[in-house]
Amino acid sequence: MPSAAEVKSLFRQFLRVGRKFPNYNIRHYIQRRSKDEFHSLAANTDAAAVEAAWQRAKSQLEVWQRQSVVYQLYGRKVKTVLELDQAAAARQHAG
């Protein structure tokens, strides 16, 4: 049974791998889904389900970490237009 601190730490690791993922769509997917999953995990009282979800989450984290490397190696070098527009808007805000 994971402690609250362990769950928080795993959650933060998910968000970190989400932020680092090179692909825009997967990045947002990880961030969105991990928030949903961890919030529902926090609300869940069934011990067996929580334990199963915890184990699944730990193995999933490793999958995302490995794939983040693969996507860095083989992902498209050119960004999507959405990212370009967002970057341009950010530069305008800053500049």
Place this chain on the structure above:
Amino acid sequence: MALFRASEQLLANSARKAAPWLQSGIQILQRGLSAQAEPAEDEDSGAIEMKGIRLRGAPIYLDMQATTPMDPRVLDAMLPYMVDQFGNPHSRTHLYGWESENAVEKARQQVASLIGADPKEIIFTSGATESNNMAIKGVANFYKDKKRHIVTSQTEHKCVLDSARYLQQRGWDVTYLPVRSDGRIDLGQLADALRPDTALVSIMAVNNEIGVRQPLAEIGALCRERKVFFHTDAAQAVGKVPVDTSSTPIDLMSISGHKLYGPKGVGALYVRRRPRVRLEAQMSGGGQERGLRSGTVPTAAVVGLGAACEVAAQEMAADHAHICKLEQRLRDGIMGQLQGVVLNGPEDVARHRYPGNVNLSFAYVEGESLIMGLKDIAVSSGSACTSASLEPSYVLRALGVEEDMAHTSIRCVAARGKCKCNSVSTPASGALGVEEDMAHTSIRYGIGRFTTEEEVDAAVAQTVSHVNKLREMSPLWEMVQEGIDLKTIQWSQH
């Protein structure tokens, strides 16, 4: 001179942040009439050049019905079998074969769990096209002594229609059932079409062009009652909407890997064992896959399909909620800001349409120009405007043939008071008798697991702006705005 140069630079810098077309305009001003060659590549503009078009970046992908990106979890499952665990699953004598076989059987179990089947009922193929061919030709050839008739629908995928035509050329009768205006088949018509010598009914579960869901349980029950096999092409349905072969009387079902975030080039065919469905094999060889599909089973691809099915089973509810939300956002965004837009297919996403498929028709806009203008989003056009004939697709055509529509046009236009599009219902627009060849366009937006709200908002903005731009240039639109009844116009020939 220095001042001029400085201000030029300032202009150029601000232009770099603005649209690329402005930037190239600035470049022309800077160069004046010099014969100097244009700079080949700029950091912002023209990052990709293909087919004569300069793209500043990769477009937003909204074509999930064509194919879906592979989920990283699927890729992760596949990679070991493309690196060190490369054995042939049919090699019985060494570790490489054994571990490959284990992987294939595990994948088979994963696919079976998703659709409520037994692993022995799953045959791996090269994709839904092969599965459809196997089902239709296989069943027909096996029962050709006693049966002579096949029933399918007009909106099926090309591979189903082509297989039916292949059988027609060999003496089979085929009934192509029409569909209603929302794309669903009429169960009464299906019941009437069934004959004592009908071997198979093939109706797809979710249509790839408009997303309409057919009533599989009712069709299956009808077929079971009349002792006819029921095949469904569930390529767009599996992993997205719940499909359960243990509770629904489906005899054969085609599954496609790359429609559910899996790899391309792999699929499966579900063949029911109780009551047994017999097939004649289309691929001859060493008798793999229970003799129904010979050929080495591609371990890595099949593992990917299995992993995709497992992920889909876990994520189905969350995906559905997310996609419904985005679908609402997309439709409200476009239809709230534009008139003359019609949804092709049923509106009800809870039961009758898969929400990830939004096929919209835009009146008074030319197909080719709209697609060319939507460079920043990757969508598909419902009309086969890429074909030389500029004809609407056969699926959309099948929807448009409606008795209570008072004229020959498609979709958007309807008899008085029944107009589905939200243009002003004046008596003139009540007879918006826009003919087929007059400026009608449909775009299919495909929303998926990885689509974000920002992407949907960007798609809405681009669509609305481009449709408005094209309509401003359209004389038909001007006339409609003035209230002229287009059907009364005498078009002159020069």
